[in-house]
Amino acid sequence: DQQVKQNSPSLSVQEGRISILNCDYTNSMFDYFLWYKKYPAEGPTFLISISSIKDKNEDGRFTVFLNKSAKHLSLHIVPSQPGDSAVYFCAASGTSGTYKYIFGTGTRLKVLA
Amino acid sequence: SQTIHQWPATLVQPVGSPLSLECTVEGTSNPNLYWYRQAAGRGLQLLFYSVGIGQISSEVPQNLSASRPQDRQFILSSKKLLLSDSGFYLCAWSRDNQPQHFGDGTRLSIL
Numbered sequence: 001d002q003q004v005k006q007n008s009p010s011l012s013v014q015e016g017r018i019s020i021l022n023c024d025y026t027n028s029m030f031d032y033f034l035w036y037k038k039y040p041a042e043g044p045t046f047l048i049s050i051s052s053i054k055d056k057n058e059d060g061r062f063t064v065f066l067n068k069s070a071k072h073l074s075l076h077i078v079p080s081q082p083g084d085s086a087v088y089f090c091a092a093s094g095t096s097g098t099y100k101y102i103f104g105t106g107t108r109l110k111v112l113a
Numbered sequence: 114s115q116t117i118h119q120w121p122a123t124l125v126q127p128v129g130s131p132l133s134l135e136c137t138v139e140g141t142s143n144p145n146l147y148w149y150r151q152a153a154g155r156g157l158q159l160l161f162y163s164v165g166i167g168q169i170s171s172e173v174p175q176n177l178s179a180s181r182p183q184d185r186q187f188i189l190s191s192k193k194l195l196l197s198d199s200g201f202y203l204c205a206w207s208r209d210n211q212p213q214h215f216g217d218g219t220r221l222s223i224l
Contacts, residue, residue, distance in 0.1 A: 004156070034212055041122075043203050043215030044157070089156065099145055099164070100172070101213060103156035 003027045004092050006104035014112050019077040021107050023090035026071065030092040034101070035064060035075045038087045047088075048075070080111045115140035119204050119216035127224050132177075132191040134219050136204030139185065144206040146187040147213060148179055151201040163187060199223045 005024045013019045021035075031052035036044035050057040050064045050073070057064050063076045077084055087108045091101040116139045126132060138144050145164050149157040159172045161179035169179050176195050180188045187204055201220050205213040 006156075036215075041217070041220075043119075043205075043217045046212040046214060049212055091157075099147070099162050099207075100159055101157075103149075103158075105154065105156040 002105075003030075004090060004102045004104040006088075006090060006107050008107050009105070010108040010110070012110045012112060013080045015082060016079045019075075019080045019084065019109055019111065021075040021077075021088050021090075021109065023073045023075075023104055024071060025073075025092050025102075027092070027094065027102075028071070029094040030102075032093045033064070033066060033073050034091045034093075035062075036089045036091065036103075037084075038089065038106070044089055077109075080109075082111050082113050085109055085111045115206070115214070117204060117206055117214060117216040119202075119219055121219060122217065123220045123222075125222045125224060126194050128196055129193050132189070132194050132198070132221070134189040134202055134204075134221075136187040136189075136216060137185055138187075138206045141185070141206070141208055143184060144208050145213075146181060147205040147207075148177075148187065148189050149203040149205065149215075151203065151218075153200070157203065161189070194223050196223050 034049040035047040037047050038044040048059050048062050048064050050066050066073045087106045089106045090104045119136050147162045148160045151157050163181045177191050203218045204216045207213040
């Protein structure tokens with residue numbers, strides 16, 4: 001049972017345009033969500049997070065949107081840069097298991113120059 | 114600043130051999146520590162987490178075990194490796210409900 005799903009395994013975007021990565025979850029107890037970025041042969045790097053009390057969090061070129069009723073979150077990258085090419089994982093956590101992140105399977109983003 | 118070290122970066126082991134992967138964290142005290150595995154085409158699966166020395170919680174039944182002999186040291190072990198233990202193993206740390214930070218992982222191949 002996959003509680004966190006990233007249904008697009010890959011995405012290609014032109015440099016300078018917007019990248020939108022999507023993530024769906026099934027467990028309504030999740031209240032904290034994160035995005036990680038992973039380059040080959042490296043560990044994931046934390047990008048941005050959002051608590052369920054918010055519907056948007058912004059950090060520079062990265063914005064995460066949360067739609068609790070749809071159990072959906074998305075990461076927007078504007079403008080996209082070639083260095084953004086990586087695998088992006090979303091993760092979710094609930095208050096009863098703060099330590100436990102449930103990860104999606106990842107989306108490989110390729111930004112074309 | 115805090116850093117996390119994992120070694121080795123890659124490891125090739127025969128079936129039935131033992132395993133020991135080590136992870137250490139610097140620059141913080143009493144971190145929460147985690148072991149994850151990423152199988153091919155899958156997300157990161159939490160294997161073990163620890164909130165203190167000697168305190169280990171296992172998330173999935175498996176052929177592996179974890180130990181925390183020191184505050185900032187986390188070890189992943191197996192007495193006899195199986196083919197299904199192949200994967201990318203990641204150690205992570207966190208403190209005070211802040212996001213987890215990952216090491217660069219160990220690519221384990223079982224032959």
